[in-house]
Amino acid sequence: DIQMTQSPSPLSASVGDRVTITCRASQTIGTSLNWYQQKPGTAPKLLIYGASSLQSGVPSRFSGSGSGTDFTLTIHNLQPEDFATYYCQQSYSSLITFGPGTKVDIK
Amino acid sequence: EVQLLESGGALVQPGGSLRLSCAASGFPFSSHTMNWVRQAPGKGLEWVSGISGSGATSDYADSVKGRFTISRDNSKNTLKLQMNSLRAEDTAVYFCAKENSRDGDFENWGQGTLVTVSS
Numbered sequence: 001d002i003q004m005t006q007s008p009s010p011l012s013a014s015v016g017d018r019v020t021i022t023c024r025a026s027q028t029i030g031t032s033l034n035w036y037q038q039k040p041g042t043a044p045k046l047l048i049y050g051a052s053s054l055q056s057g058v059p060s061r062f063s064g065s066g067s068g069t070d071f072t073l074t075i076h077n078l079q080p081e082d083f084a085t086y087y088c089q090q091s092y093s094s095l096i097t098f099g100p101g102t103k104v105d106i107k
Numbered sequence: 108e109v110q111l112l113e114s115g116g117a118l119v120q121p122g123g124s125l126r127l128s129c130a131a132s133g134f135p136f137s138s139h140t141m142n143w144v145r146q147a148p149g150k151g152l153e154w155v156s157g158i159s160g161s162g163a164t165s166d167y168a169d170s171v172k173g174r175f176t177i178s179r180d181n182s183k184n185t186l187k188l189q190m191n192s193l194r195a196e197d198t199a200v201y202f203c204a205k206e207n208s209r210d211g212d213f214e215n216w217g218q219g220t221l222v223t224v225s226s
Contacts, residue, residue, distance in 0.1 A: 002167070031210075032210060032211060034210065034213070036205075036213075043202055043217065043218060044213070045216075046213060046214050047213075049210045050212070055214070060150055076194035078126045085151075086169075087151065089152075089213070091206075094152075094157065096142070096157065098153065098154060099151075100151050100178060101151040101152070
């Protein structure tokens with residue numbers, strides 16, 4: 001199975017900050033990498049698919065990059081509603097795996 | 108509008124069985140791979156199982172292989188998860204999720220149903 005790791009966790013930040021979360025796959029996965037945001041008590045929400053494509057309706061302050069094994073999610077000008085947990089997910093293999101999550105909390 | 112509505116969650120004893128359902132609407136159900144993802148209390152997301160649009164192929168996480176069975180009824184737009192030999196570590200909120208063919212991303216999720224395995 002493809003293992004996914006994320007760093008840092010947790011991540012403390014302030015409103016207005018630029019935040020970068022890193023995700024690493026245990027083997028190359030091309031650009032089959034997706035990012036989700038989850039707030040307590042709710043289902044995950046798709047932010048980025050195909051490593052860098054912004055899901056419809058997601059604010060442009062979210063961006064994704066990377067290919068192969070190393071990926072990043074960047075949030076520019078962090079807003080109060082962005083404090084949440086972020087997960088990466090590989091869809092390269094039919095045995096899908098998620099990263100352990102990165103909780104972004106208030107500094 | 109895409110809607111996914113899970114049901115069937117309950118309190119069950121270790122070794123018991125449970126069947127979850129996910130009613131789908133608002134999209135061509137048979138055209139999409141569907142998945143189950145779970146989240147144990149205070150923990151991260153764990154993919155459980157997926158099934159192709161036709162139902163011909165399915166995959167399972169190692170943690171549930173041999174105990175859980177995924178199925179779908181395309182005539183009723185319904186996804187199911189039969190869970191047998193349940194263990195305490197299966198306690199979680201179970202989400203159904205619609206997979207996009209573009210990149211295998213999960214664009215739509217249900218609200219989840221809670222399964223508690225305890226004596």
